[in-house]
Amino acid sequence: MIPHYHVNANEVQLFLLAYEQRLPVMLTGPTGCGKTRFIEYMGAKLQRPVLTISCHDDLTSADLVGRFMVSSGDVIWNDGPLTRAVKQGAICYLDEVVEARHDSLAVLHSLTDHRRTLYLDRSGEVLHAPASFMLVCSYNPAYRSSIKELKPSFRQRFVTLAMSYLPADREAQVLVQESGVALPVAQRLVALATSIRNTDAAFHFEPPSTRVLVTAASLIAAGATEMEAAETCILAPLSNDGITSDGLRELAAASLEMPN
Ligand SMILES: Nc1ncnc2c1ncn2[C@@H]1O[C@H](COP(=O)(O)OP(=O)(O)O)[C@@H](O)[C@H]1O
Numbered sequence: 539m540i541p542h543y544h545v546n547a548n549e550v551q552l553f554l555l556a557y558e559q560r561l562p563v564m565l566t567g568p569t570g571c572g573k574t575r576f577i578e579y580m581g582a583k584l585q586r587p588v589l590t591i592s593c594h595d596d597l598t599s600a601d602l603v604g605r606f607m608v609s610s611g612d613v614i615w616n617d618g619p620l621t622r623a624v625k626q627g628a629i630c631y632l633d634e635v636v637e638a639r640h641d642s643l644a645v646l647h648s649l650t651d652h653r654r655t656l657y658l659d660r661s662g663e664v665l666h667a668p669a670s671f672m673l674v675c676s677y678n679p680a681y682r683s684s685i686k687e688l689k690p691s692f693r694q695r696f697v698t699l700a701m702s703y704l705p706a707d708r709e710a711q712v713l714v715q716e717s718g719v720a721l722p723v724a725q726r727l728v729a730l731a732t733s734i735r736n737t738d739a740a741f742h743f744e745p746p747s748t749r750v751l752v753t754a755a756s757l758i759a760a761g762a763t764e765m766e767a768a769e770t771c772i773l774a775p776l777s778n779d780g781i782t783s784d785g786l787r788e789l790a791a792a793s794l795e796m797p798n
């Protein structure tokens with residue numbers, strides 16, 4: 539089954555062209571804007587499995603390519619997820635690649651240029667990626683509290699597709715589709731998110747994503763009031779302490795339907 543994905547612009551065509559040309563792709567965009575859903579959709583469309591690796595500080599190149607392990611007295615090689623993806627000709631998706639250390643990512647270099655080769659130093663194997671193998675990375679460039687950055691030389695290895703939230707009317711359709719709420723409810727949630735996103739520069743926080751709107755819509759579909767859902771899913775997560783300021787609550791009251 540192909541997951542539901544609302545197309546934003548020309549990202550599907552460009553992704554298909556990159557796949558045909560065997561080029562790696564970098565998805566950038568705020569958290570919860572649809573990057574993971576897009577990859578699941580493209581994988582299904584191309585009939586390729588998607589292997590996702592969530593990147594973090596402790597990720598080593600051995601976590602990517604594999605390692606020797608002792609199993610009942612024998613030392614055997616265990617493929618890591620990157621190696622498995624190359625062997626299967628799958629789409630390998632490195633989520634939040636900016637979280638990984640630069641030295642762990644060095645193993646990707648030979649895969650992201652014309653060589654399309656993975657060198658397994660420890661086992662001595664050299665793997666040539668089949669045509670159907672694709673490397674896709676994602677990161678959120680607006681995540682301002684992150685001191686980490688990708689090296690420009692690394693970024694330049696990829697075709698970069700900059701993703702963002704859908705236009706309001708289509709974002710509301712996503713909410714309807716994902717949660718089953720009525721369209722006017724979805725439109726009010728999107729209106730609230732839009733007003734917060736527009737004040738983002740003043741507040742310095744990560745604005746509410748499509749993901750939190752879907753979560754809020756699901757709570758409403760299950761019986762919560764619009765204000766309850768907005769407060770718990772959209773407003774509270776904006777602050778560290780989870781306490782919603784009066785200003786934000788007023789902003790919400792202006793967009794949402796209030797119970798009598
Ligand atoms: N374009 C879209 N089409 C369909 N659903 C979307 C879209 N964008 C976001 N969503 C919804 O928002 C949720 C979060 O999106 P996700 O792909 O996980 O975001 P990201 O990977 O960018 O953090 C999805 O599970 C889906 O319900």
Ligand SMILES: [Mg+2]
Pocket residue numbers: 570573574575633
């Ligand atoms: Mg994601």
